[in-house]
Amino acid sequence: MIVEGASAPRDLKTVEIEADLVVVGGGLSGVCAAIAAAREGLKVALVQDRPVLGGNASSEVRLWILGATSHGGNNNRFAREGGIINELLLENQFRNPGGNPVIFDSIVQDWVSREQNLTVLVNTQVFHAVTTDNRVREIHAFNSQNSTMYRLSGAFFADSSGDGILVHMSGAAYRMGAEKAEEFDEPMAPGNNYGELLGHSMYFYTKDVGHPVDYVAPDFALKDVPSLIPRYRRFRTTEQGCSLWWIEWGGRLDTIHQSEEIKVELQKIVYGVWNYIKNSGEFPEAANLALEWIGTIPGKRESRRAEGDYILRQQDIVRQIVHEDDVCHGGWSIDLHPADGVYGDADGCNQFHAKGVYGIPFRCMYSRNIENLFTNGRLLSASHVAFGSSRVMATSSTVGQAIGTAAALCVKAGVLPRDVAKPEYLPTLKLSLSRAGHYVPRYDALVDGNLAHAAKITVSSSLALSGLAHDRGYKQLTASYAELLPGRTDIDNVIHVPVRAARSTELNVELKIAEKPENHTPETLVSAVSLPLDAGEQTVAIPLPKLAQAQYVFVCFMENPDVEIGLSSECITGLVAVKKGGLDKVSTTARQEAPSELGVDSFDFWVPERRPGGANIAFDADHPLHVFDAANLTSGPLRPTSAPNAWMADRADTAPEVKLGFETPILARKLILYLDCDYDHPLESVQYRHHDRVMPLLVHDATISVNGRVVAEIRDNRNPVLAVDLSEERQIDSLSLRLANRQGHAVSLLGLRVE
Missing domain, CATH: 3.50.50.60 (FAD/NAD(P)-binding domain)
Known part of the structure; x- marks a missing residue:
C-alpha cells in the first residue's frame, strides 16, 4: 500500500x-x-x-x-x-x-x-x-x-x-504551403483558388449484420448532404474506409494548429454521410448495414516540409x-488536392x-x-x-x-x-x-565487395526462353493488349502467337519501346504489321527486329473484338502482359492528356491485370531469348528494369543448383540471396484481397552447403532476401545452393552476394 x-x-x-x-x-x-x-x-x-x-x-x-x-x-x-x-x-x-x-x-x-x-x-x-x-x-x-x-x-x-x-x-x-510557380519553374504550382495545402481525411467502416438495423444520427452530424457535398452522387454502399479518401477537408486552415477543428468537422461530415446513406431512402441496400468503425483521428496529408541541401521539384x-x-x-503521381476538399466543386484530386x-x-x-x-x-x-x-x-x-x-x-x-x-x-x-534489398536507382548492387566475383559459378541449367505454352485459353481483344518481352540486340527474331478469329478480319500488331530504356511507357513505334486472319484458330508470325540497346519491347495486339489471343499460365521473371486502359482508382481513361501549360507529358497507360486474372500471352520464338544466364547472379539491379536481370533455371530442371568454386579459399561472413517477389504487384495493406499468400516465383526452399557440408536448410520461405550465416566456416572452397519453387515454376534468383 x-x-x-x-x-x-x-x-x-x-x-x-x-x-x-x-x-x-x-x-x-x-x-x-x-x-x-x-x-x-x-x-x-x-x-x-x-x-x-x-x-x-x-x-x-x-x-x-x-x-x-x-x-x-x-x-x-x-x-x-x-x-x-x-x-x-x-x-x-x-x-x-x-x-x-x-x-x-x-x-x-x-x-x-x-x-x-x-x-x-x-x-x-x-x-x-x-x-x-x-x-x-x-x-x-x-x-x-x-x-x-x-x-x-x-x-x-x-x-x-x-x-x-x-x-x-x-x-x-x-x-x-505552395511555392509560386516561378520559384522552381513549376507550371503545376497551384494558385489561391485551388489552395496551398492538402487536407485531412477520416474514414469509416460498415458491416452487414444480416438483419435490418436502424441508425439515429447524432445532433452534430451534417444535415442536407446533397446540398453541401457537390459530389454526393459518388457515395456507394460498397465503398468504405480509404476508398472514400475524398472525404477530405481542412486545406484552407492551418493543418497543424487547427487540426482539432478539422477533426471535428470531419466527424460531422462522416456521421452525416452515413445518415444520408442509411436514412435518405436512396440506398435500400443499406438496410442491413451497421456502422462498425469511425476513425478517432484524421489522416493527415500535408503540413511542414523541411529544407535540405536540395529541394525536390516538379x-x-x-x-x-x-x-x-x-x-x-x-513513382506515385503528382497528386494535388483542392483545398476546399469535400465541400468543393472540383474533382477530389488532380493526378499527373x-x-x-x-x-x-x-x-x-x-x-x-x-x-x-x-x-x-x-x-x-x-x-x-x-x-x-x-x-x-x-x-x-x-x-x-x-x-x-x-x-x-x-x-x-x-x-x-x-x-x-x-x-x-x-x-x-x-x-x-x-x-538489405532496398532499391537504389541505376546502381549495380552486386559488384562492390561481392566475393562471388572471385568464384567460378556454374548452374545446373539456364532458361533459354523459346516461348510460353498456350495452356490458358484465349483473351478477346476488347481492348489493346501487349506482352513485354526483352528485346534482342544481336539478331532479328520472329514470334508465333496463337489466335482465334470469329470471322475473317485483320489483326494489327505494333512493336513499341520506351524512349528511356529503363521506362515501360510504349511511345516509340519500332514497326507494325497487319495480319489477315481467317475464321477459327491459327498462328500468326510477328517479326521482332533487333534493338539498338537492351530494353523491353511491347508487342501490342491492337483492339479488335473479333480476335482472341492465346494465353499462358507460365510465370517468368520480368515478363508481364498489359492492357491499354485506365484503372478507376488511378485514371478513368486510357490516356493521360495533360494540358501543355502544366509541363507534364501526355501518354497512354498500359496496365497489368492482377492475378488470378492476369496471364502472359502465349508464343513460340524462332530464336530463344538468352536473358536468364548465370552472369545475372553477380551483376545488375536487384529487379527487372530494362531487362529481367535474373538467373532462371530451365523449366525442366528438377534439381536447380548454383555452385561457386573458389580457386583460392575465402573467409566470408554471409551469403545473401535476392529473390523474385514480383515487384510489379502492388501490395495494398488494406481494402484489397491479394490472390497469392506467397509470391509465385519466390524460392520457397533452399539447402546451402559449404565444402560439401550442409550449413543451412530453409523451408517455407516467404522473404524477399535470404541471408545465411557463414561466419563459423574457416575456409570456403565451394558453395552449393540447391533451390526449389513449390508452385511449379522455374527457380529464379535476382542475384547473390558473398561477403
Missing part, C-alpha cells in the same frame, strides 16, 4: 535514455528508419505519440500503403519498393490476406520487437528540444499513460513526425532527372504521372541548418508540387530506411549527414541499402 501525505510540489518520474539515433515519429517512415539503424548496430530510440505504430497505415487511420506501383494503374513496371517496407507488405500478404488493419498493426509491432537495439516509446509526445551550436542535443517527451517524463539524448536525431515537431522546435528551416519527377546521390525512388520512376536525392533527407537532424516521411525536402508525389507511405518508408542506414554510417565514420552525400561516403550508403 502507498500512502502519500502532504508535501512540497512533486516532480514527475523522469527516465533518461541515451542513443546513437533518436527517431521522433512512429509512422512507417520512422519505423523503417529505426529498424534500419538498429540492424546496422546502432542503439536507437523510437518515440511515437500514438498508442500504435504505423501512422496513417495503422488501425487508427486505416489508409492503404502505396508508392510507385500506384495500384498497378500507371506504367511503372516492377516498381514496388524494396527493403523493410517490402518485408512488411509481403508478411502482411501472408498473414493478413483480408486486409485487416489491426493485423497489420501486429506485424509492425513484431518487426520492431525483433530489434534488440531498439527502444520503443508509444503514447509519448515530444514537447521540447535542446539545440546548441546548430545541433540537437536532447529532446523531452511525456507519456500520459505511465505519467513519465523522458529525456532522450543522441548523436543524431530524425524527425519522422509528419508535422515536424522536432524540425520546428530545433530551429530547422522549413516550408508550409522537373525531377516529370523529367526523371538523375542525381548522383539518388538513394530511393518514387511521369513515364517512369524517379530518383530521390539523399540531400533531401537532412536539415540544411541543423547538422545532426535527418528529416523523412512528409518532411522530405520537396516543393509542394513534388510533395504531391513523394508524400505517400511506401515512398516515405524507403526514405526512412535510407536515413536509418545513413545514420549508422555517420556514427561509424564520425561524419555528419551532409558528408554522406559526398563521393567518399555515398557508395558505402548505396551498397548498405542495396545489401
Whole structure:
C-alpha cells in the first residue's frame, strides 16, 4: 500500500535514455528508419505519440500503403519498393490476406520487437528540444499513460513526425504551403483558388449484420448532404474506409494548429454521410448495414516540409532527372488536392504521372541548418508540387530506411549527414541499402565487395526462353493488349502467337519501346504489321527486329473484338502482359492528356491485370531469348528494369543448383540471396484481397552447403532476401545452393552476394 501525505510540489518520474539515433515519429517512415539503424548496430530510440505504430497505415487511420506501383494503374513496371517496407507488405500478404488493419498493426509491432537495439516509446509526445551550436542535443517527451517524463539524448536525431515537431522546435528551416510557380519553374504550382495545402481525411467502416438495423444520427452530424457535398452522387454502399479518401477537408486552415477543428468537422461530415446513406431512402441496400468503425483521428496529408541541401521539384519527377546521390525512388503521381476538399466543386484530386520512376536525392533527407537532424516521411525536402508525389507511405518508408542506414554510417565514420552525400561516403550508403534489398536507382548492387566475383559459378541449367505454352485459353481483344518481352540486340527474331478469329478480319500488331530504356511507357513505334486472319484458330508470325540497346519491347495486339489471343499460365521473371486502359482508382481513361501549360507529358497507360486474372500471352520464338544466364547472379539491379536481370533455371530442371568454386579459399561472413517477389504487384495493406499468400516465383526452399557440408536448410520461405550465416566456416572452397519453387515454376534468383 502507498500512502502519500502532504508535501512540497512533486516532480514527475523522469527516465533518461541515451542513443546513437533518436527517431521522433512512429509512422512507417520512422519505423523503417529505426529498424534500419538498429540492424546496422546502432542503439536507437523510437518515440511515437500514438498508442500504435504505423501512422496513417495503422488501425487508427486505416489508409492503404502505396508508392510507385500506384495500384498497378500507371506504367511503372516492377516498381514496388524494396527493403523493410517490402518485408512488411509481403508478411502482411501472408498473414493478413483480408486486409485487416489491426493485423497489420501486429506485424509492425513484431518487426520492431525483433530489434534488440531498439527502444520503443508509444503514447509519448515530444514537447521540447535542446539545440546548441546548430545541433540537437536532447529532446523531452511525456507519456500520459505511465505519467513519465523522458529525456532522450543522441548523436543524431530524425524527425519522422509528419508535422515536424522536432524540425520546428530545433530551429530547422522549413516550408508550409505552395511555392509560386516561378520559384522552381513549376507550371503545376497551384494558385489561391485551388489552395496551398492538402487536407485531412477520416474514414469509416460498415458491416452487414444480416438483419435490418436502424441508425439515429447524432445532433452534430451534417444535415442536407446533397446540398453541401457537390459530389454526393459518388457515395456507394460498397465503398468504405480509404476508398472514400475524398472525404477530405481542412486545406484552407492551418493543418497543424487547427487540426482539432478539422477533426471535428470531419466527424460531422462522416456521421452525416452515413445518415444520408442509411436514412435518405436512396440506398435500400443499406438496410442491413451497421456502422462498425469511425476513425478517432484524421489522416493527415500535408503540413511542414523541411529544407535540405536540395529541394525536390516538379522537373525531377516529370523529367526523371538523375542525381548522383539518388538513394530511393518514387513513382506515385503528382497528386494535388483542392483545398476546399469535400465541400468543393472540383474533382477530389488532380493526378499527373511521369513515364517512369524517379530518383530521390539523399540531400533531401537532412536539415540544411541543423547538422545532426535527418528529416523523412512528409518532411522530405520537396516543393509542394513534388510533395504531391513523394508524400505517400511506401515512398516515405524507403526514405526512412535510407536515413536509418545513413545514420549508422555517420556514427561509424564520425561524419555528419551532409558528408554522406559526398563521393567518399555515398557508395558505402548505396551498397548498405542495396545489401538489405532496398532499391537504389541505376546502381549495380552486386559488384562492390561481392566475393562471388572471385568464384567460378556454374548452374545446373539456364532458361533459354523459346516461348510460353498456350495452356490458358484465349483473351478477346476488347481492348489493346501487349506482352513485354526483352528485346534482342544481336539478331532479328520472329514470334508465333496463337489466335482465334470469329470471322475473317485483320489483326494489327505494333512493336513499341520506351524512349528511356529503363521506362515501360510504349511511345516509340519500332514497326507494325497487319495480319489477315481467317475464321477459327491459327498462328500468326510477328517479326521482332533487333534493338539498338537492351530494353523491353511491347508487342501490342491492337483492339479488335473479333480476335482472341492465346494465353499462358507460365510465370517468368520480368515478363508481364498489359492492357491499354485506365484503372478507376488511378485514371478513368486510357490516356493521360495533360494540358501543355502544366509541363507534364501526355501518354497512354498500359496496365497489368492482377492475378488470378492476369496471364502472359502465349508464343513460340524462332530464336530463344538468352536473358536468364548465370552472369545475372553477380551483376545488375536487384529487379527487372530494362531487362529481367535474373538467373532462371530451365523449366525442366528438377534439381536447380548454383555452385561457386573458389580457386583460392575465402573467409566470408554471409551469403545473401535476392529473390523474385514480383515487384510489379502492388501490395495494398488494406481494402484489397491479394490472390497469392506467397509470391509465385519466390524460392520457397533452399539447402546451402559449404565444402560439401550442409550449413543451412530453409523451408517455407516467404522473404524477399535470404541471408545465411557463414561466419563459423574457416575456409570456403565451394558453395552449393540447391533451390526449389513449390508452385511449379522455374527457380529464379535476382542475384547473390558473398561477403
